[in-house]
Amino acid sequence: MGKPTGFLDFERQKVKDRHPRERMGDFREFLVPLNPAERRTQASRCMDCGVPFCQSNYGCPVDNLIPEWNDLVYNGKDYEAFTRLRKTNNFPEFTGRVCPAPCETACVLGVTSPAVTIKDNEAWIIDNAYEKGWMVPVPPTSRSGKKVAVIGSGPSGMAAADQLNQAGHYVTVFERSDRLGGLLMYGIPNMKLDKELVEKRFGLMEAEGVEFRTNTFVGKDVMADQLVKDFDAVLVATGATKPRDLNVPGRQLKGVHFAMEFLSANTKSLLSSNLSDGNYISAKGKKVIVIGGGDTGNDCLGTSLRHGCISLDNFEVLPQPSEGRTEEFPWPTYPRLYKADYGHAEAVDKFGKDPRVYSISTKEFLGNDRGELTGLVTIDVAWTKDEKGAWKMAEVAGSERTWEADLVFLALGFLGPEETLVQQLGLEQDARSNVKATYGKFQTNHPKVFGAGDARRGQSLVVWAINEGRGAAREIDKFLRS
Numbered sequence: 001m002g003k004p005t006g007f008l009d010f011e012r013q014k015v016k017d018r019h020p021r022e023r024m025g026d027f028r029e030f031l032v033p034l035n036p037a038e039r040r041t042q043a044s045r046c047m048d049c050g051v052p053f054c055q056s057n058y059g060c061p062v063d064n065l066i067p068e069w070n071d072l073v074y075n076g077k078d079y080e081a082f083t084r085l086r087k088t089n090n091f092p093e094f095t096g097r098v099c100p101a102p103c104e105t106a107c108v109l110g111v112t113s114p115a116v117t118i119k120d121n122e123a124w125i126i127d128n129a130y131e132k133g134w135m136v137p138v139p140p141t142s143r144s145g146k147k148v149a150v151i152g153s154g155p156s157g158m159a160a161a162d163q164l165n166q167a168g169h170y171v172t173v174f175e176r177s178d179r180l181g182g183l184l185m186y187g188i189p190n191m192k193l194d195k196e197l198v199e200k201r202f203g204l205m206e207a208e209g210v211e212f213r214t215n216t217f218v219g220k221d222v223m224a225d226q227l228v229k230d231f232d233a234v235l236v237a238t239g240a241t242k243p244r245d246l247n248v249p250g251r252q253l254k255g256v257h258f259a260m261e262f263l264s265a266n267t268k269s270l271l272s273s274n275l276s277d278g279n280y281i282s283a284k285g286k287k288v289i290v291i292g293g294g295d296t297g298n299d300c301l302g303t304s305l306r307h308g309c310i311s312l313d314n315f316e317v318l319p320q321p322s323e324g325r326t327e328e329f330p331w332p333t334y335p336r337l338y339k340a341d342y343g344h345a346e347a348v349d350k351f352g353k354d355p356r357v358y359s360i361s362t363k364e365f366l367g368n369d370r371g372e373l374t375g376l377v378t379i380d381v382a383w384t385k386d387e388k389g390a391w392k393m394a395e396v397a398g399s400e401r402t403w404e405a406d407l408v409f410l411a412l413g414f415l416g417p418e419e420t421l422v423q424q425l426g427l428e429q430d431a432r433s434n435v436k437a438t439y440g441k442f443q444t445n446h447p448k449v450f451g452a453g454d455a456r457r458g459q460s461l462v463v464w465a466i467n468e469g470r471g472a473a474r475e476i477d478k479f480l481r482s
């Protein structure tokens with residue numbers, strides 16, 4: 001344990017943000033790291049608990065060795081902290097930036113005081129490793145001769161590819177997009193996760209021997225059964241990319257888009273031409289409404305603000321969460337809390353009000369005679385519990401409101417993987433249409449085919465995708481060696 005009284009002596013200090021007004025002018029990352037001395041102070045707040053809940057079932061999904069690397073950072077053993085972090089997490093530079101950090105809501109210190117800054121400590125360890133030149137390709141020393149095809153280059157496919165390559169198997173990753181990374185590349189915007197970091201990491205994997213085939217849609221450009229013939233094992237890590245729609249009158253109007261149409265095209269144009277090619281949906285000078293209050297919705301807010309929208313509202317059908325833990329979410333569970341994410345803070349700075357409207361449902365989109373969106377109609381909803389304790393929603397009579405809008409982004413979640421590949425491989429699906437494969441085994445009904453990440457568990461988090469990719473790699477390795 002670093003400093004026995006660290007948690008008593010020092011306050012929690014998060015990384016600082018660039019001011020919203022400044023950061024809204026660009027798509028660069030906005031977190032400003034602490035200096036090394038400040039970071040060691042933060043690491044010293046860890047109590048090295050007898051039962052470290054940060055690593056428990058409620059905490060870190062990849063079982064990061066959190067108290068160990070906190071102690072190493074406090075004691076200035078940065079290289080050792082880096083090697084300890086590398087044991088459990090293939091991509092800490094991604095989780096250190098975008099993870100909602102269930103480790104922190106499970107941290108024991110959080111019972112009485114603000115939790116240890118675990119996520120920021122993680123990002124600092126790996127960023128420091130890049131800066132010091134410790135991140136170099138380390139190819140495996142021998143090869144098994146076995147070949148594995150990974151379909152999908154999101155965090156689950158890439159974590160599996162990394163593990164399997166390190167275990168000595170020949171790995172080929174097939175990606176239908178022009179760039180690698182899945183939602184790390186074309187979902188999460190650049191200001192939250194710099195795409196240079198994504199490219200740098202996958203460049204290392206390529207130097208270590210992983211083969212990448214971009215612009216290759218498995219099921220169209222390469223037939224799935226051909227992969228099964230050509231490879232010793234196949235991993236389906238294709239994500240949950242079917243968006244949930246809002247089928248109300250006027251859905252076909254020009255100006256109503258799925259969030260991913262907006263976010264993906266924006267990042268692609270940003271990387272290809274710094275938004276000069278015009279190949280994206282611009283929110284400049286537009287009245288924007290984002291429907292859906294999760295991460296994706298917030299990313300639509302941040303992107304619209306950077307384009308220069310002239311008004312911004314964000315609808316959520318659920319009620320506003322409480323600001324502190326409730327009986328429903330006791331420690332150490334991950335609570336649903338009311339908090340301001342970066343897009344909300346930026347909207348407050350620009351328009352003087354929080355864009356979020358809770359307990360509201362969209363009834364209809366309105367348009368003009370050219371088929372263009374001009375607005376929408378909403379109704380308020382009320383939530384009550386029935387006699388069994390289940391939540392029930394009811395519309396509030398007479399609460400209809402009309403809103404002006406030129407652009408609406410639907411950020412309503414995802415409904416599992418696309419069907420083409422699943423059907424070509426004859427894979428069974430679960431009740432939610434995900435690829436059916438037991439967690440921990442990851443093997444589908446086809447003995448050579450495994451499933452991992454959002455394609456198997458449904459829409460989730462980067463850290464869970466890494467967990468699943470690592471687990472699937474372990475099972476594929478056992479299968480290949482048996």
Ligand SMILES: Cc1cc2nc3c(=O)[nH]c(=O)nc-3n(C[C@H](O)[C@H](O)[C@H](O)COP(=O)(O)OP(=O)(O)OC[C@H]3O[C@@H](n4cnc5c(N)ncnc54)[C@H](O)[C@@H]3O)c2cc1C
Pocket residue numbers: 098099100151152153154155156157158174175176177181182183184187188216217218219237238239240241263295296299421452453454455459460461462463465
């Ligand atoms: C806008 C947005 C913001 C998010 N923000 C966060 C966040 O801040 N923090 C967080 O933890 N999580 C976040 N998430 C969730 C997180 O990104 C996902 O849970 C995670 O990326 C899932 O990883 P995956 O590897 O399973 O799938 P994906 O990342 O979806 O990757 C799947 C890949 O498979 C490819 N593919 C699909 N079908 C084929 C095929 N037939 N042939 C070849 N390639 C194919 C796709 O092109 C894609 O590249 C966010 C999600 C979205 C949509």
Ligand code: SF4
Pocket residue numbers: 045046047048049051052053054055066067070106107108109116118
């Ligand atoms: S639960 Fe918090 S204080 Fe305890 S070991 Fe983990 S990070 Fe440190």
